[in-house]
Amino acid sequence: MNLARLVLAHGAEARAVHDGQRWTTWGELRARAGSVAEALRRARVAPGDRVALVRPSSLAFVADYLGVLASGAVAAPLNPQSPIPELAAEVSLIDPVALLCDESVAAGLGRGGSAAPPVVEVPTSGAAGELTVAERDDRDPAALLFTSGTAGAPRAAVLSHGNLRSNLDQMLSLPGEITRPDDVMLTAVPLFHVFGLNVALGLTLATGSALVLEERFDPSASLATVGALGVTALVGVPPMYAAWAELADGAMAGVRLAVSGAAALPAEVAERFESRTGVPLWQGYGLTEASPVVTTSLGTGRNRPGSVGRPLPGIELRLVDEGGSDVLEGDPGEIWVRGPNVFDGYFRDPSSTAGVLTGDGWLRTGDVAVLGDDGDVFVVDRRKDLVIVSGFNVYPGEVEDVVRAVPGVADAVAVGRPHPDTGETVEVFVVPRAGGPEVSADDVQRACATALARYKCPSSVRFVDELPHGLAGKALRRALRQQVGD
Numbered sequence: 001m002n003l004a005r006l007v008l009a010h011g012a013e014a015r016a017v018h019d020g021q022r023w024t025t026w027g028e029l030r031a032r033a034g035s036v037a038e039a040l041r042r043a044r045v046a047p048g049d050r051v052a053l054v055r056p057s058s059l060a061f062v063a064d065y066l067g068v069l070a071s072g073a074v075a076a077p078l079n080p081q082s083p084i085p086e087l088a089a090e091v092s093l094i095d096p097v098a099l100l101c102d103e104s105v106a107a108g109l110g111r112g113g114s115a116a117p118p119v120v121e122v123p124t125s126g127a128a129g130e131l132t133v134a135e136r137d138d139r140d141p142a143a144l145l146f147t148s149g150t151a152g153a154p155r156a157a158v159l160s161h162g163n164l165r166s167n168l169d170q171m172l173s174l175p176g177e178i179t180r181p182d183d184v185m186l187t188a189v190p191l192f193h194v195f196g197l198n199v200a201l202g203l204t205l206a207t208g209s210a211l212v213l214e215e216r217f218d219p220s221a222s223l224a225t226v227g228a229l230g231v232t233a234l235v236g237v238p239p240m241y242a243a244w245a246e247l248a249d250g251a252m253a254g255v256r257l258a259v260s261g262a263a264a265l266p267a268e269v270a271e272r273f274e275s276r277t278g279v280p281l282w283q284g285y286g287l288t289e290a291s292p293v294v295t296t297s298l299g300t301g302r303n304r305p306g307s308v309g310r311p312l313p314g315i316e317l318r319l320v321d322e323g324g325s326d327v328l329e330g331d332p333g334e335i336w337v338r339g340p341n342v343f344d345g346y347f348r349d350p351s352s353t354a355g356v357l358t359g360d361g362w363l364r365t366g367d368v369a370v371l372g373d374d375g376d377v378f379v380v381d382r383r384k385d386l387v388i389v390s391g392f393n394v395y396p397g398e399v400e401d402v403v404r405a406v407p408g409v410a411d412a413v414a415v416g417r418p419h420p421d422t423g424e425t426v427e428v429f430v431v432p433r434a435g436g437p438e439v440s441a442d443d444v445q446r447a448c449a450t451a452l453a454r455y456k457c458p459s460s461v462r463f464v465d466e467l468p469h470g471l472a473g474k475a476l477r478r479a480l481r482q483q484v485g486d
Contacts, residue, residue, distance in 0.1 A: 002136040003161045003205075004033070004070040010208035015184075017204075018229060019059045019213045026208065029063060034131035036067025036100070039122045045098050047072025047134055050144065052091055052117070054078045054101035056215045057191045062201065064100045065191070067122075069142055069161075072134030076144040076156070077192035084108040091116065094144055094156050094347060138162030144347055145194050147288035156347040157288045164198050166340035167291040168206045170312040171199070174299035178257070183209040185233040186226060188217035188240060194292040195262040200235040209233075219243035223251040233257040234279075238265045239469065241281055245273040252277040259298070261286065264379065264397065266404060267305035284308055285379055289356065289363055290315075291341040295377050307376040315339040317377070318362070319369055332380050332395075335365040368395065385477055387416035387424050389455040394426055396477075399458065402451045403428055408439030413467055415480050417460060425459040429480055431467060 010016070012027030024032075045051060051068045053075055055061040061077070068075040076094050078087055080101075088109055091099075099106060099119045109116040136142075142164055144156040171178055179185065185204060189196035191213070204211040212229055214222055217240055225231065231254065238260055244252075258273070258281045265283040273281045284296035285308035294317065297309030311317045318326055319333030327333035342363045345353030356364050368380040381395035388394070396414035403412035410433035416424040432439055441461035448457040468480065 001138060001161060001165060002069060002072070002133050003142055003164055004066050004131070004133045006165075006205040007033070007066060008131070008133070014208060015210040017059050017062055017211050017213065019057070020215070023210075024059055029059075029066070030131040032059070032063040033066035033070060036064050036122050037071040037132065039120050040067065040071045040073060040098065043098055043118070043120045045071060045073050045120070047136070048074065048140070049098070050074045050076055050094055050096040051098045051100060051120075052076045052078055052094065052096040053192075054080050054087065054099065054105045055191075056080050057188075057196065057213045058215060059213075061191050062211075062213075064122075065197075065201075066131070066205075068100070070131055070133045072136055072140075074141045074144060077197065078146070079190070079192050080105065084111070088116075090146060090154075090156075136161050138165070139344075143197070145192075145197070145288050147194075155349055155352050157343050158345060158347050159194075159198075159288075159291055159343050163291045163341050163343055164202065166314070167198060167293055167312075168202050170314050170339075170341060171203065171293055171296075172206060173313045174296070176299055178298055179203040179207045179209050179233065181208045183207070183233045183257075184212060184229060184231050185209060185235060186212040186214065186222065186229075186231045187235040188214040188222065189235060189237060189262065193262065194288045195235075195237075195286070198291055199259075199261065199293065217243075219247050223247060223249075226255065227251045230254055233259075235259050235261070237262045238269055241265075241273045242269045245269065245276045248273075248277045252279050255279050258282065259284070259296075261293075268404065270303075270305065282309075285335075285367075285377065287365055287367075289343045289365075290337055290339075291343065293341075294335075294337050294365075297376075300376070302374075302376070304372075304376055307372065307378055310375055310377065311337075312339075315341065319371060320364075330370060332368050332370050335367045335369050335377075335379075336362045337365060338362045385415075387414070387426055389419075389424055389426065390422045392453075392455050394456045396426075399426055399428060399448065399452065399456055402448050403430060403444055403458075406439060406444055406447045408433050408437040409444070410434070410436070411467055413477065413480055414458065415477055419459075422455075426456065427460040427462065428458040429462050429464050429467060431464060 010026040015023045016026045016029045017024045051073045106119045141158050142161040143159045146154050187200035258279050260283045270281045282297045286292035286294045295309045316338040318336040321327050338361050370378050381397040399414040400412045411431040414428045417427040419425045444461045
């Protein structure tokens with residue numbers, strides 16, 4: 001089933017997308033997507049061909065994405081804020097037959113020295129196109145999404161129509177109503193990211209609800225938008241909710257649902273957001289290779305601090321030791337996932353694919369978790385982020401939780417620092433809280449010595465004004481690791 005068919009049943013006059021200017025109806029969106037699909041066909045883009053989509057989160061992105069899917073081609077959304085050399089490398093890897101992008105992007109790629117694929121021009125005036133949807137099989141690729149998740153270096157994960165639709169069905173089968181047709185959902189998560197693409201946008205396409213897109217997150221402006229447009233649901237990343245919690249002054253009165261994803265949600269952020277707004281903040285766990293949602297606290301009847309909830313219906317989850325056996329109850333283990341939402345592999349990369357997919361369909365996520373007595377999942381850390389001190393494993397998240405609880409600390413990230421005697425030691429980067437009590441390295445180290453085994457305690461504390469974060473809100477540990485030798 002072609003994923004683009006989701007939009008065919010929605011009322012033509014119902015609101016679909018607001019991207020900062022005006023509401024676009026489902027009828028208008030279908031017509032615009034139809035023009036994109038027709039332009040691709042005229043350009044001889046065939047079903048199964050790859051089309052790179054380089055747009056900010058906007059109506060144009062949504063129309064392009066639907067148009068590519070409807071034509072039977074494969075959409076490859078790329079980050080429009082990436083520098084040209086990075087974009088050129090991604091374009092070279094996926095080898096698209098066409099581009100959907102602005103002139104400035106096309107010109108930059110053209111100056112990159114390699115032959116850029118042609119840009120497909122979509123008419124912006126004249127007769128609107130009718131959205132005709134090509135037949136596709138569930139196993140046919142729908143999207144290529146770049147990820148550095150389980151495979152280390154960036155790779156293009158191939159997600160099929162069935163993968164993406166299965167994950168939507170799994171989310172919508174939760175007890176209660178995760179998204180209703182009368183909802184107005186707001187997100188500033190970029191649509192080239194799987195969380196924005198198949199949670200915020202995907203649930204909108206599946207239910208016929210309305211989606212408010214913000215190209216850039218401004219906490220004050222977004223709060224005004226929540227009130228002005230009658231927003232009832234929020235999809236965001238932890239730094240967004242932290243910012244809203246500091247400013248919320250009743251603007252969230254109409255919001256019934258707030259969901260955080262793409263990065264670990266600090267318990268203090270969830271508690272502060274709910275206390276300031278009265279809106280519970282639910283979280284989940286997922287990854288690009290799983291289309292993306294694996295677990296959620298929604299529908300469980302509980303919202304436990306630190307828990308990412310339980311697996312979605314139809315998803316199998318195991319916690320596995322290094323030998324591939326299930327761990328004992330209460331012990332940490334790598335999360336393995338199996339279900340119809342799990343991808344088939346990385347584009348033209350059988351080696352990386354074999355590294356994460358078992359022969360019987362289990363996805364080895366590289367993430368470490370423990371299972372609570374009641375079945376809730378608690379993510380401990382990423383296996384590749386382990387710090388190994390004298391042969392002992394240190395999960396950075398455990399150190400970070402202690403440091404974040406120190407008065408005067410706003411945020412913290414722990415990384416491994418090379419050491420001639422122990423192999424590695426723990427170094428922690430600390431962001432002081434503005435207006436909070438003064439905090440010193442001694443304060444941090446004393447707190448760690450009280451709460452953690454000696455080998456887990458940081459040997460070095462570095463204070464910084466801010467931590468580097470990716471667009472999804474995750475702290476960029478690799479950027480910090482480059483600094484540990486400074």
